[in-house]
Amino acid sequence: MAELRALVAVKRVIDFAVKIRVKPDRTGVVTDGVKHSMNPFCEIAVEEAVRLKEKKLVKEIIAVSCGPAQCQETIRTALAMGADRGIHVEVPAAEADRLGPLQVARVLAKLAEKEKVDLVLLGKQAIDDDCNQTGQMTAGFLDWPQGTFASQVTLEGDKVKVEREIDGGLETLRLKLPAVVTADLRLNEPRYATLPNIMGAGPKASASGNGSADVAPMEAGCRRLGQGRPVNRGLPCAESQEEED
Amino acid sequence: MSGCELFLRTAAAAARSCRALVAFTASHRALRTSPPSRAFAKELFLGKIEKKEVFPFPEVGQEELNEINQFVAPVEKFFTEEVDSQKIDQEGKIPHETLEKLKSLGLFGMQVPEEYGGLGLSNTMYARLGEIISLDASIAVTLAAHQAIGLKGIILAGSEAQKAKYLPKLASGEHIAAFCLTEPASGSDAASIQTRATLSEDKKHYVLNGSKVWITNGARANIFTVFAKTSIVDSDNSVKDKITAFIVERDFGGVTNGKPEDKLGIRGSDTCEVHFENTRVPVENVLGEVGGGFKVAMNILNSGRFSMGSAVAGMLKKLIEMTTEYACVRKQFNRSLSEFGLIQEKFALMAQKAYVMESMAYLTAGMLDQPGFPDCSIEAAMVKVFSSEGAWQCVSEALQVFGGSGYMKDCPLERILRDTRILLIFEGTNEILRMYIALTGLQHAGRILTARINELKRGNVTTIMETVGQRLRDSLGRTVDLGLTGKLGAVHPTVADSANKLEENVYYFGRTVETLLLRFGKTIVEEQMVLKRVANILINLYGMTAVLSRASRSIRVGLRNHDHEVLLANMFCTEAYYQNLFSLSQLDKYAPENLDEQIKKVSQQILEKRAYICAHPLDRTS
Numbered sequence: 001m002a003e004l005r006a007l008v009a010v011k012r013v014i015d016f017a018v019k020i021r022v023k024p025d026r027t028g029v030v031t032d033g034v035k036h037s038m039n040p041f042c043e044i045a046v047e048e049a050v051r052l053k054e055k056k057l058v059k060e061i062i063a064v065s066c067g068p069a070q071c072q073e074t075i076r077t078a079l080a081m082g083a084d085r086g087i088h089v090e091v092p093a094a095e096a097d098r099l100g101p102l103q104v105a106r107v108l109a110k111l112a113e114k115e116k117v118d119l120v121l122l123g124k125q126a127i128d129d130d131c132n133q134t135g136q137m138t139a140g141f142l143d144w145p146q147g148t149f150a151s152q153v154t155l156e157g158d159k160v161k162v163e164r165e166i167d168g169g170l171e172t173l174r175l176k177l178p179a180v181v182t183a184d185l186r187l188n189e190p191r192y193a194t195l196p197n198i199m200g201a202g203p204k205a206s207a208s209g210n211g212s213a214d215v216a217p218m219e220a221g222c223r224r225l226g227q228g229r230p231v232n233r234g235l236p237c238a239e240s241q242e243e244e245d
Numbered sequence: 246m247s248g249c250e251l252f253l254r255t256a257a258a259a260a261r262s263c264r265a266l267v268a269f270t271a272s273h274r275a276l277r278t279s280p281p282s283r284a285f286a287k288e289l290f291l292g293k294i295e296k297k298e299v300f301p302f303p304e305v306g307q308e309e310l311n312e313i314n315q316f317v318a319p320v321e322k323f324f325t326e327e328v329d330s331q332k333i334d335q336e337g338k339i340p341h342e343t344l345e346k347l348k349s350l351g352l353f354g355m356q357v358p359e360e361y362g363g364l365g366l367s368n369t370m371y372a373r374l375g376e377i378i379s380l381d382a383s384i385a386v387t388l389a390a391h392q393a394i395g396l397k398g399i400i401l402a403g404s405e406a407q408k409a410k411y412l413p414k415l416a417s418g419e420h421i422a423a424f425c426l427t428e429p430a431s432g433s434d435a436a437s438i439q440t441r442a443t444l445s446e447d448k449k450h451y452v453l454n455g456s457k458v459w460i461t462n463g464a465r466a467n468i469f470t471v472f473a474k475t476s477i478v479d480s481d482n483s484v485k486d487k488i489t490a491f492i493v494e495r496d497f498g499g500v501t502n503g504k505p506e507d508k509l510g511i512r513g514s515d516t517c518e519v520h521f522e523n524t525r526v527p528v529e530n531v532l533g534e535v536g537g538g539f540k541v542a543m544n545i546l547n548s549g550r551f552s553m554g555s556a557v558a559g560m561l562k563k564l565i566e567m568t569t570e571y572a573c574v575r576k577q578f579n580r581s582l583s584e585f586g587l588i589q590e591k592f593a594l595m596a597q598k599a600y601v602m603e604s605m606a607y608l609t610a611g612m613l614d615q616p617g618f619p620d621c622s623i624e625a626a627m628v629k630v631f632s633s634e635g636a637w638q639c640v641s642e643a644l645q646v647f648g649g650s651g652y653m654k655d656c657p658l659e660r661i662l663r664d665t666r667i668l669l670i671f672e673g674t675n676e677i678l679r680m681y682i683a684l685t686g687l688q689h690a691g692r693i694l695t696a697r698i699n700e701l702k703r704g705n706v707t708t709i710m711e712t713v714g715q716r717l718r719d720s721l722g723r724t725v726d727l728g729l730t731g732k733l734g735a736v737h738p739t740v741a742d743s744a745n746k747l748e749e750n751v752y753y754f755g756r757t758v759e760t761l762l763l764r765f766g767k768t769i770v771e772e773q774m775v776l777k778r779v780a781n782i783l784i785n786l787y788g789m790t791a792v793l794s795r796a797s798r799s800i801r802v803g804l805r806n807h808d809h810e811v812l813l814a815n816m817f818c819t820e821a822y823y824q825n826l827f828s829l830s831q832l833d834k835y836a837p838e839n840l841d842e843q844i845k846k847v848s849q850q851i852l853e854k855r856a857y858i859c860a861h862p863l864d865r866t867s
Contacts, residue, residue, distance in 0.1 A: 017325070033805050037318060076315060192319045195351035195364055202312065 004048045004155070004177070005060045006081065007117040009108055009138075010042040012067055012074040014130045026226050028097065032076060040076045041123025042192075043081075045183040047190040048153055049121050050082035057155045060084050062115055066104050068093040079201035080193035086204070087111065100129075105137030115177065119160070124149055124182040135182035145175040149184040266849060284612065286623040286682075289786055290690035292755015294727045294748070299790050300735035302604075302798040303611020305369055313373050323350060324380045333383050333513035334660050337505070343384070347418070352388060354377070354416025357400065361412035368551070368610040375552045376559025382664035383513025385556060385625055390461035390514070391415075393549030395422030400491055402533035402541045407492060411468060423466035425457040425493075425519055433677045435472075436539060440521065442473040444488060444528075451475070451531075452492065453524040463517040464502045468491040470532065470545075471521065477536040488538035489795070492530045499524035510663030543622075548673060550625040552611065554606025559631040561599040561639055564661070565592065582646065591642040593816070598635040600813045604791035617770045618755045623685055626678045627784045633668035633675060640665045679780035680773065686783065687769060687776075690758050701763070715756075725752040729793070737797040739811050743818035747789045750825045751833065754782055757832050764834060774841045778828045785821035792817055 063078035075086035125132035139146035147162030287565020440455025503518030
């Protein structure tokens, strides 16, 4: 049955290959002029959604991103990979810095209810803050079952079977839909957004909605005090390696 | 037919064409309607700077820029993660899966119009993607041979039927194209090709016979753009041999390949001989006009040439990253290499060359993207000469930084060096392009100046007085002002000094061109060393213009690191200025700096004996 609808959350982060530099005033890292791209785990989540759609198990995929204007590029990439619609919850750049998992989870929960989706897919964590909280909090707000660190997702009628990678090995859960699933590394290998698809995503992107009118992100409860490089503990790593050999 | 009906028919036709025009204009690609504009380089030969062609530096709209950046991301990801250049070089082929991925990414039809299944990219966008594709030279050459020359003829000169028939499969990569011009006895001298196409008795097809050599994609291609001699009856009823371009399908029969060539570089690309034996080509497959093939060939080659600038700049930028990383980490004499002056000099050279190349390439791309059919063949040729030689020099210097390890196969530098060498040879050797640059410009100047020179030769008093007056003023060192600097100047005040140097050079260049034409007349065609200097000066002038235009824009817009750009721009302009002054002085009659006579003598004596003729230093006379 192809009546299921999926919501995929995607985050715009600094590209994994970039050399991170801390700002001189140590309030954060340099983001100006630095290459950004979709969080790798979010790519895996989008890929999974698109594969489910190709198997005709999911009818519509909605991609959501919370953040400043540049998030439109991330949504467009999701559309180029195969999502049908995009929703950009616009947050001014100044406030975006204070946006954390709690606020995003509230937004996602409201959108999931409003769009009446059956499945919410996210990456397990973002590579910039490594929080690993958004998916879990979203499930909490919605009071939906959750399958995190998924390495395999199988839709079975009104249930979803999730195989999770945990410290002890592999755990398999069966969740009743609607549910929240977060993607881990080995779930799949995301496709490239081909240039013809990116071109086609242009009209899709302009037809997509801006979700900020319906959802107001709450005030941030956390405030970042400072950011800096790890302290050099003076341990000669290279030497200890040789000794081990 | 009643008047009313006729009126309605005409109105309907008008409405249809209106709608078509509106639909056409609705797309944001350039609309071509106006007559050809006078491009920039030719006017330099008259000592004039056509400011509106080159200032301000071309910009793309924010939407287009966003689209370009969206394209760049997956292509860059693919090339950094999935392309193993070392393996491609060692095995001498591009893996099948890699080619398939390139096809699915859409890279086989970048400039094919959207209605035929391509991406319809503008020249600027194509140049931008070229920066990333050049990360692997073999792939870059394979793609370029397919679309920049192989199928370009169909886009530029093809009929609607030909476009509709061939472009879709070529754009998707299902069919691969190759460009077949070169023959064993005809390389630079393209007009002398021997491949023949004879019209059949029933006038329905041509029979093609001949051999082409060094054809990239020769073994893989299904569609060939082939150039052959056809006998045509001229307007004065004489029978002449003229070149005609054909679209030849491998399926027409009689098409065979030689074995793959074992090359110094770009070893992953497939290069081989292509033989045509009694291949039957339907007359519908004539590309352009019968007898108009040479023009088709030149148009094709001219249209893709400028992208070498951005491709090389992209490669150099990566090279700078690699090499600076090494120089900062490697220590000798207890200091890292980056602290030594001679090493620092190399990085300055690489950065400067990359900056100039980028500026020239995107300036030319911007000019080509203007509506109409601007003739930028000289500008494109200059970009090609500068970037190919800049690449060779910079890669060599980068390898030097790596020292011994640069020489080893483990280090990618030696492969990059080998791949780079072809740039000076293919797409028109730099020697031929220098002659082309100089002669085309001189021809243009000559036409304009012919009237004046004839007057001088006839002894017209007024003209003589004018010219003498001008020479007097020149020798008294009058300041040149061509409108680049000052309150209404085109360049930003920070680079005004360099702009003045450019203006001075341009003015004296214009004067020198006049003198040369007066001195040599038509025989200038034979004076290759004179033409070489003319071309070198022009290339420098174009480079100076490009960097001044770009730097001015960067300052005005407030781009990141525009101070660094100003440094690079001023550095290049100063260097080019003095080089130009030296070349200009060498072009004076009886100039002591000019060693052309001696060079000719030495080479004649060597060529006579086909060997080095000096007696051995240890020889004795008894």
